[in-house]
Amino acid sequence: MKSDVELVSTGSELLSGRTVNTHAQTLADKIRPFGLRLTRDTTVGDDLAAIADCVRSALARVDIVFVSGGLGGTSDDLTRDALIQIVGGGLVQYPAALAALERRYAAMGRPVTDVARRQTLILDRGEGLLNPVGLAPGMAIELSAALVGGVSNPAKKMIFVLPGPPREFVGVLEKEIFPRLGKMGLPVFQALENLLECTGLGETEIAERLEKIGLPTPEIEVGYCAAMGQIEVRLTVAPEHAALLAEKTPAARAALGAAVYAESRIGLEEAVGRLLAVQKKTLATAESCTGGLIGHRLTQIPGSSAYFLGGVIAYANASKVRDLAVPQALIEKHGAVSEEVARAMAEGVRARFGADFGLATTGIAGPEGGSAAKPVGTVWFALAAAAGTSAKHRCFPTTRENVKLWSSQLALDLLRRRLQGV
């Protein structure tokens, strides 16, 4: 069997605009340890012909197809009927699921209805998979050449059928399908992956630097995942090219230099937190335009109370003067969004909290408040420490939300670079 798998997600609610389909993400993440790779997810409504068409097409491309949803007892639950169109046979009661359902209804003191009983039906050509969380069982259906006309290489293919509700999907997957995957003797293809989490460089700059050192190569795939001010670079190879990956990764790291803030999947707030914890340093924040976002990000990390003492959200100028000891004259002379005020804020919060580092932001998040000299998106950053205070200035010509996000990113990165000495 090949390691590529597909998912067919059924359910009109997934295409209604009300519900986000999380099955693809869940499945891809959970089957990776088995060396399985999700190559396609097709989401389709409660439509018999469409479901059958999607499953049939998927079986033509890959050896293992997961199908989710449509296993209840009501009129819009059509997955079993669609599968019969493909593999033939009929429906039988799955005794273990029926017994579990009867126990559950007895506990609730309710009679078992026909609609309820219908959801414990399974294909007679399949095997029932008990649902540890809900009522409708899943199914494992093995396809032989005789069963699937017109499907290429039908020597041995598998359909795993899972209930649609996310907790039941995961329950059947982990409890019933994982043991079966383990026994299937899959030729485990475990792609090797090295991560370089970057900040301060754009995706295009990163790509150009990597191109200069010959990446990607035919063997080394380069993938990018860009979030706000944070780009994950993935170098991926098949196991036989492990040596090449080991050789090229340091070159990639060197090419990207100080932009690399971690080599595992963590955010800047966690990278900064780890550095503070290891170096036994403390931090206090003075936030104006970011309004608390930096504090919020830092405190997302468990254990942050060891190094984050707190801060002042100095949104009004009066707070900058009163709580951070910024001289009123400085604000009047240079404006609240200025290098001078940012420096005073950082030093003020450091002194107030008795912290090793004081980190400050002051800027114009917009959409109002900009001027020709200081357009919307103008932000000053300062970092105060015993050794002195440094400041930086950027302009993010974007929305209010993004100015805040980018600013929190740049502020954390200022501290990260100081802590790493890069």
Added chain:
Amino acid sequence: MKSDVELVSTGSELLSGRTVNTHAQTLADKIRPFGLRLTRDTTVGDDLAAIADCVRSALARVDIVFVSGGLGGTSDDLTRDALIQIVGGGLVQYPAALAALERRYAAMGRPVTDVARRQTLILDRGEGLLNPVGLAPGMAIELSAALVGGVSNPAKKMIFVLPGPPREFVGVLEKEIFPRLGKMGLPVFQALENLLECTGLGETEIAERLEKIGLPTPEIEVGYCAAMGQIEVRLTVAPEHAALLAEKTPAARAALGAAVYAESRIGLEEAVGRLLAVQKKTLATAESCTGGLIGHRLTQIPGSSAYFLGGVIAYANASKVRDLAVPQALIEKHGAVSEEVARAMAEGVRARFGADFGLATTGIAGPEGGSAAKPVGTVWFALAAAAGTSAKHRCFPTTRENVKLWSSQLALDLLRRRLQGV
């Protein structure tokens, strides 16, 4: 043209287990007013042949196909090449997008690189759609019979191509594609919809209260969208039942009572902000377990500086004593997570900032720090005003991130109810 549309979402990250694909939900929700119905979403990796295959198959089934992602300038951006395999032609520079890119880079003081420039290429058989939020433009490609061999009913088909990042996807959709959809003479089915944004009631409680007043009816559909501590109730009818909707909406509002915080799609931070602005009141925050999240949420709203003065992130107990005048003895006697300390924090920050309202949180976000008496998730809230201080207590047995989110929600709602007098 028929009203069925399909989406092809491209991007290996969507199948990697790291990212949830939200495009189908967004698109289905946003195209509904045009009478368009999403019938299938196919998510596929950065694979030229697979993307072309998916788009081709979709075109065989429906008249309008949306394609997202793969429009950047790096080696894994393959959507343009895949589309050329289907519609032919080549690539041209889209001057408006290039000009926007050059302006953006100039504002950042960075040189325009070749990789950056590459993302402003579009198909010469398509029309560029300016990206109001990012750099890579979208495309509108009209297919005539001559262009698509083997596609059924190819008289007139449309491919709309959208950037992958969610905000850019929405930006291009709303700003560029909506006007084009409006002009395409679609048989518009404009459902009428009334919204009730609720907090403080669960989905089943809401459903039960609505059932009691006879909702849904055969004419009035009731839809739910639940986020963290916030549930949107949608009452939807076809245009001919407008009178019935107008009649039933006040009854639904009355049945849900004080839980309804808005009748348009806004968050609690915006509802609170509007109330503060109208009543000309000011607010200061004292955050311990929420770590700045409440300030962050309040400052997401443009113009929040009119009513939000700032606050103290009193993460360390020393800050509670020093910056909020919480008596040390109070912390020693009752613990930092207690009604007494929450009240003192709210009163302390109100006094320090000279605000009309002081809002405080103190709790155990976890995963460490819980005890039998005060398990992880225990949070105290207090709201101080001239008329006096009120306090509230909740336990959220969930993750650190969710404790913080729920806490910010409940704190904002405490203030919202006070401002509304409900």
